[in-house]
Amino acid sequence: MAASLASTLCGIPVSNLFGLASAPRTQTYDQLRRARNAGFGFAECKTIPDQPTPDLSSRYAFSPDEKTMENIEVVYAGDPDGFLRDISVVTAEDESWVVGMSLMARYDQDIWRRHVEKCVWGTGVTGIDPKRGTGVKFIAVNVSCPHGLKNRGMGKAMGLVPEIVADVVRWTQEVVGNMPILVKLTPNGDLDLIVEVARTACKLGAHITAANTMNGVVEFDHSVFPPPPHARGAVPYQWAGGIQDHDRRYIWRSGTLSQRRDLR
Numbered sequence: 730m731a732a733s734l735a736s737t738l739c740g741i742p743v744s745n746l747f748g749l750a751s752a753p754r755t756q757t758y759d760q761l762r763r764a765r766n767a768g769f770g771f772a773e774c775k776t777i778p779d780q781p782t783p784d785l786s787s788r789y790a791f792s793p794d795e796k797t798m799e800n801i802e803v804v805y806a807g808d809p810d811g812f813l814r815d816i817s818v819v820t821a822e823d824e825s826w827v828v829g830m831s832l833m834a835r836y837d838q839d840i841w842r843r844h845v846e847k848c849v850w851g852t853g854v855t856g857i858d859p860k861r862g863t864g865v866k867f868i869a870v871n872v873s874c875p876h877g878l879k880n881r882g883m884g885k886a887m888g889l890v891p892e893i894v895a896d897v898v899r900w901t902q903e904v905v906g907n908m909p910i911l912v913k914l915t916p917n918g919d920l921d922l923i924v925e926v927a928r929t930a931c932k933l934g935a936h937i938t939a940a941n942t943m944n945g946v947v948e949f950d951h952s953v954f955p956p957p958p959h960a961r962g963a964v965p966y967q968w969a970g971g972i973q974d975h976d977r978r979y980i981w982r983s984g985t986l987s988q989r990r991d992l993r
C-alpha cells in the first residue's frame with residue numbers, strides 16, 4: 730500500500746497536517762496559492778479584525794542567538810474586503826484545499842456576529858458570491874494575540890476569561906452552524922486557567938489550538954536606538970511583544986500536557 734500523509738483537521742480531510750499558521754506568510758493571494766502549490770495541507774489566514782488596525786514599524790526583534798523572535802505586528806492591516814476576495818479566489822481554484830479564517834472582533838454580540846458573517850459568507854463584500862462565501866472550511870477564533878488590540882479588549886484580553894470565550898464561540902456557532910471552530914489559546918497568564926479555557930471551548934463542541942505567542946522582550950541591541958521592535962511614532966523605547974519559537978515552547982508544552990490530562 731502506498732504511504733499517505735492524508736489526515737483530518739477538526740474533521741476536515743487534509744492531504745497532510747503540515748500547515749501554515751496565521752502570520753505574515755498567509756495574508757495575500759500569492760502567498761496562499763504558493764503554500765497550496767508547495768504542498769502544505771492547509772493554511773490559516775492572517776487574523777482579520779473588525780476595525781482598521783495600525784501597521785506598525787518596526788515589527789520584529791531577535792534574540793542574540795536568533796533562536797527567539799519577538800513581534801509586535803498587530804493583525805491584518807490592509808483592506809479586509811480585498812483580502813476576503815483573494816481568499817474566495819484561492820479557495821475556488823482548488824476546492825479540496827483547506828483555508829481557515831482567523832478573525833477577531835470586539836466583545837459585542839452584534840459586532841462579532843456581523844464580522845463572522847462578513848469573513849465567512851462575504852456579507853457586504855462586493856465580488857463574493859453569498860451562496861459560496863469566502864470558501865473557508867474552519868474558523869480560528871483569535872482570543873490570544875498578546876500585544877495588538879488588547880487595549881480594545883481583544884486577543885489575549887478575551888482568551889484569559891473563560892466566560893468571554895464561551896460567548897464568542899456561541900456567537901460564532903450561531904452564524905456558521907456546523908463549520909469547525911478552533912479556539913486559539915494563549916500561553917500568557919496562568920496555565921491552569923488556560924486549561925479551563927480549553928475545557929470551556931471543548932464543552933461547546935469547539936476545537937482548541939495551541940498556541941499564540943507569549944509576552945516577552947528579547948535582549949536589547951544597544952547598538953541601535955531605539956532598539957526594535959519599537960512602534961514608530963509611539964514612545965521610542967522597546968516594546969514587549971509576542972515571543973515565538975524556541976523559548977516559548979518549553980513553557981507551552983507544560984500547558985499542552987495539562988490540557989491533555991484534563992480533557993482525556
Ligand SMILES: Cc1cc2nc3c(=O)[nH]c(=O)nc-3n(C[C@H](O)[C@H](O)[C@H](O)COP(=O)(O)O)c2cc1C
Nearest residue numbers: 750751752753775776800802804871940941973974
Ligand atoms: C510576525 C508574527 C505574526 C503573527 N500574526 C498572527 C495573527 O495575525 N494571528 C494569529 O492568530 N497568530 C499570529 N501569530 C502567531 C502564529 O500563528 C503562531 O501561533 C506563533 O508564531 C507560535 O508558533 P511558532 O512558535 O511555531 O511560530 C503571529 C506570529 C508571528 C511571529
